[in-house]
Amino acid sequence: MMESIVDSMLAQETPAPAGNPIESAEELSSIAFGFMASKALFAGLHVDLFTLLADGPKTAEELAKAAGIPLNRIVTLTTALASVGVVSISDRKLIQNSSAAQNFLAKQSKYDFGDYLRYQIDQQMYPFLLQLNAVMKGDLSDDAIASYQHWMADEEQASVYSESQHAGSLGPGRTLARKVDLAKASTLLDVGGGTGAMTISLCNEYPDLHATIIDFPNVAEIGWRFVSEAGLVDRVRYIPGNAVQAQWPGRQDAILMSYLMSGVPGEAVADLLRKAFDALAPGGKLMVHDFMVEEDRRGPALAALWQLQHMAFTPDAHSLSVGWLTEAGRKIGFAVDDVDNLIPAMTKLVVFAKPS
Incomplete structure (x- = not known):
């Protein structure tokens, strides 16, 4: 990650301790469905969503036109991203980058590390986890590793x-x-x-x-x-x-x-x-x-x-x-x-x- 990411993390408070044991079905669901949030983030990167928002808020219609993506898909994607805080949606239905997205995911940013997430994490690291069940059981062939x-x-x-x-x-x-x-x-x-x-x-x-x-x-x-x-x-x-x-x-x-x-x-x-x-x-x-x-x-x-x-x-x-x-x-x-x-x-x- 770029220098400012490390610097900003160093400037923050001491990292929080490990989470307490979870108690509710909702907490379990947040973990089970967490891959959906990461895929939403990757999808936004692949259509340059955060770069397109870097110069200011846009309506879903404006964003769809700029990205060349059908409106319904932009609405669904930005709704998902807003639900996890990566973007925000104002009362006037304007979509805007969060501070983190603006600083670290827009290509105009000096500290952009979107390519690291877009290519290595999404395209390489993410698929490897599909092997994990077989790895745990020892069922994966040597050729597949x-x-x-x-x-x-x-x-x-x-x-x-x-x-x-x-x-x-x-x-x-x-x-x-x-x-x-x-x-x-x-x-x-x-x-x-x-x-x-x-x-x-x-x-x-x-x-x-x-x-x-x-x-x-x-x-x-x-x-x-x-x-x-x-x-x-x-x-x-x-x-x-x-x-x-x-x-x-x-x-x-x-x-x-x-x-x-x-x-x-x-x-x-x-x-x-x-x-x-x-x-x-x-x-x-x-x-x-x-x-x-x-x-x-x-x-x-x-x-x-x-x-x-x-x-x-x-x-x-x-x-x-x-x-x-x-x-x-x-x-x-x-x-x-x-x-x-x-x-x-x-x-x-x-x-x-x-x-x-």
């Missing part, structure tokens, strides 16, 4: 995922650069670093930093364009390949793993920690940014739901918590340098240090 490696081998799927993920990672990357002191680091290894959004943010913050990103060839090709546009071709290089299986360069001052550990089989986490320990120079830092739940496993909801999402295409993925992860790191020899929220109520940052 689209591993990340096979998925990224598809050029079109790699492009859709990577370009939308890049937009979604720029803000957390800038936040990461403010939270971790890499002033003394000269080398960074970004394992599974995708299109380099995090690396670009770190390199912009620390001008003496040179980075290596490991990711699949199709992803690396897309990422190189972003690296070039950022003017960092002399400071960032790619190693195309499977980041989990590839040989990593050694004597690194810092290693980053963002959204990696929640998407690999649980038994691979210790292997990743061990490879990082071996690849770091003495005194080096390992930064793990990922979806992590609290130790009592009652939330936060967004982190828990994202972990469930990952399990839908990686059945052996582990539900990460800070305590579980830090204990795994200590067993390998790491010290825990810092633990913090990165995207409140969703992701956490654990910084390990290799003893000098």
Whole structure:
């Protein structure tokens, strides 16, 4: 998500604790029918509804004409969106963006992350959840489980995922650069670093930093364009390949793993920690940014739901918590340098240090 999203979340009050056990049929229905609200949001994005409303309120007739969509469909869609607060409808029947839609879903906005929702979440993440029932029972064939490696081998799927993920990672990357002191680091290894959004943010913050990103060839090709546009071709290089299986360069001052550990089989986490320990120079830092739940496993909801999402295409993925992860790191020899929220109520940052 873009920088302002993270900044605005950081500026808000401490995230609310996990919800209390629900009691009514209405509360159950809200959960059961929640997919309808998300699909309404995605449909609005696909017809550019929020962009069309960015210059001011419109009647349903005006909006239907501008979108080229039949009036009855616009009325039904905007009614649904108004019911969940994404848009509002005035007494004069004027339809208007909510503040969130105006700031984050209209293409004119500096902080628009609609493409991330429109393409990656709706077109890729959402369909994977249809596999969840079969995954839970172990009924899904090996061929039906689209591993990340096979998925990224598809050029079109790699492009859709990577370009939308890049937009979604720029803000957390800038936040990461403010939270971790890499002033003394000269080398960074970004394992599974995708299109380099995090690396670009770190390199912009620390001008003496040179980075290596490991990711699949199709992803690396897309990422190189972003690296070039950022003017960092002399400071960032790619190693195309499977980041989990590839040989990593050694004597690194810092290693980053963002959204990696929640998407690999649980038994691979210790292997990743061990490879990082071996690849770091003495005194080096390992930064793990990922979806992590609290130790009592009652939330936060967004982190828990994202972990469930990952399990839908990686059945052996582990539900990460800070305590579980830090204990795994200590067993390998790491010290825990810092633990913090990165995207409140969703992701956490654990910084390990290799003893000098």
